[in-house]
Amino acid sequence: MIDDTWIIIPAYNEEGSIGQVLEDFRGKPFSVLVVDDCSRDNTKSVALSYPITLVTHIINLGQGAALQTGFEYVTQYTDAKYVVTFDSDGQHDVNDIRNLIEPLMNCGFDVSLGSRFLDTNRLIDIPVAKWIVLKLGILFTRLTTGLKVTDTHNGLRGFSIEALRKINISHDRMAHASEILMQVSKHNIRWVEVPVAIRYTEYSKKKGQSVFNVFDILWDLFFGRD
Amino acid sequence: MNLFQIIILILILIIFFTVTRSKVLFLERVFTIIVILGGVVFLLYPNLTTRIANLVGIGRGADLIFYVFIIYGVFWFSVLSTRFRYVDRKLTKIVRAIAISKPVHKNQNKEETENMEVK
Numbered sequence: 001m002i003d004d005t006w007i008i009i010p011a012y013n014e015e016g017s018i019g020q021v022l023e024d025f026r027g028k029p030f031s032v033l034v035v036d037d038c039s040r041d042n043t044k045s046v047a048l049s050y051p052i053t054l055v056t057h058i059i060n061l062g063q064g065a066a067l068q069t070g071f072e073y074v075t076q077y078t079d080a081k082y083v084v085t086f087d088s089d090g091q092h093d094v095n096d097i098r099n100l101i102e103p104l105m106n107c108g109f110d111v112s113l114g115s116r117f118l119d120t121n122r123l124i125d126i127p128v129a130k131w132i133v134l135k136l137g138i139l140f141t142r143l144t145t146g147l148k149v150t151d152t153h154n155g156l157r158g159f160s161i162e163a164l165r166k167i168n169i170s171h172d173r174m175a176h177a178s179e180i181l182m183q184v185s186k187h188n189i190r191w192v193e194v195p196v197a198i199r200y201t202e203y204s205k206k207k208g209q210s211v212f213n214v215f216d217i218l219w220d221l222f223f224g225r226d
Numbered sequence: 227m228n229l230f231q232i233i234i235l236i237l238i239l240i241i242f243f244t245v246t247r248s249k250v251l252f253l254e255r256v257f258t259i260i261v262i263l264g265g266v267v268f269l270l271y272p273n274l275t276t277r278i279a280n281l282v283g284i285g286r287g288a289d290l291i292f293y294v295f296i297i298y299g300v301f302w303f304s305v306l307s308t309r310f311r312y313v314d315r316k317l318t319k320i321v322r323a324i325a326i327s328k329p330v331h332k333n334q335n336k337e338e339t340e341n342m343e344v345k
Contacts, residue, residue, distance in 0.1 A: 056328070
């Protein structure tokens with residue numbers, strides 16, 4: 001059933017956008033978990049004015065850690081059958097969630113990866129530098145995991161609860177995207193890509209991952225291996 | 227021996243006793259002791275470095291010590307990086323456990339409930 005779906009929204013200092021994001025979830029049959037990564041602004045109080053569940057990190061750990069916290073909460077303390085990760089900065093569209101769950105419910109897939117490049121009509125105002133960085137990331141991922149993924153750094157992903165139990169993010173900061181894909185590859189989890197819309201608003205462009213973070217991600221992956 | 231050598235010798239002995247009393251890995255201790263003893267020996271007998279250097283095909287004793295020190299530095303960099311990573315992991319585990327133990331639930335009626343039972 002679609003209402004056995006939990007949405008995990010990691011948030012760090014997103015008081016400006018999380019209100020609208022949670023507003024869009026009103027009336028939807030999903031349960032929402034917000035993971036507050038020790039925000040210093042009013043993210044927490046804004047989030048608590050909506051019907052959600054909130055867990056808080058007492059120290060800022062990073063988006064990867066926030067997602068893993070969400071994974072552990074949902075797998076251990078809820079009856080969720082499906083989980084979708086969703087960004088708190090307004091880049092994602094709530095209407096894409098059904099498209100992510102559908103292949104998990106009906107087509108036997110365990111992971112559905114949102115991709116902004118599958119349906120180029122939905123590529124709204126992507127900055128050129130970002131496009132280049134993303135394409136390089138895609139090439140790197142193909143080389144390291146063998147997965148032919150078209151959008152490696154898309155925070156909109158769907159998981160069956162069984163798949164989620166196998167996935168464990170140990171990289172706290174931004175290398176988690178590559179880590180998720182590596183684990184999907186390692187455990188031979190059946191995955192599929194789903195076209196989703198990514199909105200590049202002025203707000204999210206300012207906050208978006210800078211080009212320099214690619215270097216950080218590579219460093220993490222090479223020197224942070226276990 | 228001149229004053230400089232005496233001061234360095236004392237410093238080395240201090241480091242030696244501090245390190246051997248702290249909780250570090252066996253390998254780290256062994257490496258450190260070798261380097262410190264080596265440092266003491268070469269301080270007292272500088273010409274020894276030149277002889278050993280020539281044995282291994284390096285021109286000057288000072289160069290030999292330099293190379294050994296580079297290796298020592300890289301060793302420590304690796305050890306400390308690993309240490310930091312493990313501490314980070316442990317910290318994350320604690321912060322996560324605290325987060326999960328105190329969920330706040332806001333239902334449709336804006337009521338706040340805490341500490342849902344484990345399913």
